[in-house]
Amino acid sequence: MLAARRMVRRYRADPVPPEVVERIARVVHRAPSAGFSQGHRLLVVTGPAARARIAECAEEFRYETAWISAAPVHMVIGVREDDYHDRYTRPDKLEDGREMEWPAPYWWVDSGAFLMLVQLAAIDAGLATGFATVPRKDELRALVGIPDDVAVVGVVTLGYPAEDAVRPADTARLRSMRRPLDDLVRYESW
Ligand SMILES: Cc1cc2nc3c(=O)[nH]c(=O)nc-3n(C[C@H](O)[C@H](O)[C@H](O)COP(=O)(O)O)c2cc1C
Numbered sequence: 001m002l003a004a005r006r007m008v009r010r011y012r013a014d015p016v017p018p019e020v021v022e023r024i025a026r027v028v029h030r031a032p033s034a035g036f037s038q039g040h041r042l043l044v045v046t047g048p049a050a051r052a053r054i055a056e057c058a059e060e061f062r063y064e065t066a067w068i069s070a071a072p073v074h075m076v077i078g079v080r081e082d083d084y085h086d087r088y089t090r091p092d093k094l095e096d097g098r099e100m101e102w103p104a105p106y107w108w109v110d111s112g113a114f115l116m117l118v119q120l121a122a123i124d125a126g127l128a129t130g131f132a133t134v135p136r137k138d139e140l141r142a143l144v145g146i147p148d149d150v151a152v153v154g155v156v157t158l159g160y161p162a163e164d165a166v167r168p169a170d171t172a173r174l175r176s177m178r179r180p181l182d183d184l185v186r187y188e189s190w
Pocket residue numbers: 005006007008131132133134174
């Protein structure tokens with residue numbers, strides 16, 4: 001099942017029942033986060049006019065089809081970096097009395113894990129999802145009122161997959177581009 005996971009850019013027009021959206025929300029509520037900082041934020045948008053505006057912020061015109069606005073549910077993913085600094089300046093996380101040197105910006109690490117958990121929770125609920133980065137972030141912020149201390153990661157699009165949701169030609173193209181498994185995975189030593 002998960003081996004067949006794909007980003008889907010073709011959805012049926014059918015709305016997604018609110019209880020299905022809530023089920024996904026309950027799953028991602030349990031997303032992992034560094035130090036349990038819980039910097040994730042999720043904004044669910046279903047109104048067609050707002051989705052059309054979000055699609056503009058994501059520069060949908062660059063794609064072959066209007067797949068972003070067509071998805072019946074948008075989940076805007078945000079992350080609040082300050083939650084990480086707040087958490088890692090608590091006594092149990094201090095190193096020599098100071099906030100640690102970040103090995104990587106964990107708020108972005110967690111955002112990737114969160115994005116994937118949204119996708120997997122949606123698949124588990126019978127939906128398909130895509131992901132679009134948002135070049136016009138400030139426009140999106142103003143549109144839906146995202147506060148200044150929350151960074152926009154992107155938009156997950158959700159809906160029931162169209163019959164031709166994953167076209168064989170696209171799959172063949174990806175297969176031809178995919179790195180060999182041996183390039184990705186090594187065992188015991190590099
Ligand atoms: C961080 C991230 C950003 C992405 N941005 C976009 C995007 O802006 N537009 C898009 O159509 N797909 C986007 N994708 C989806 C990738 O293009 C997709 O995962 C990749 O082509 C492999 O296809 P698959 O996930 O269906 O196997 C993004 C994926 C990730 C993880």
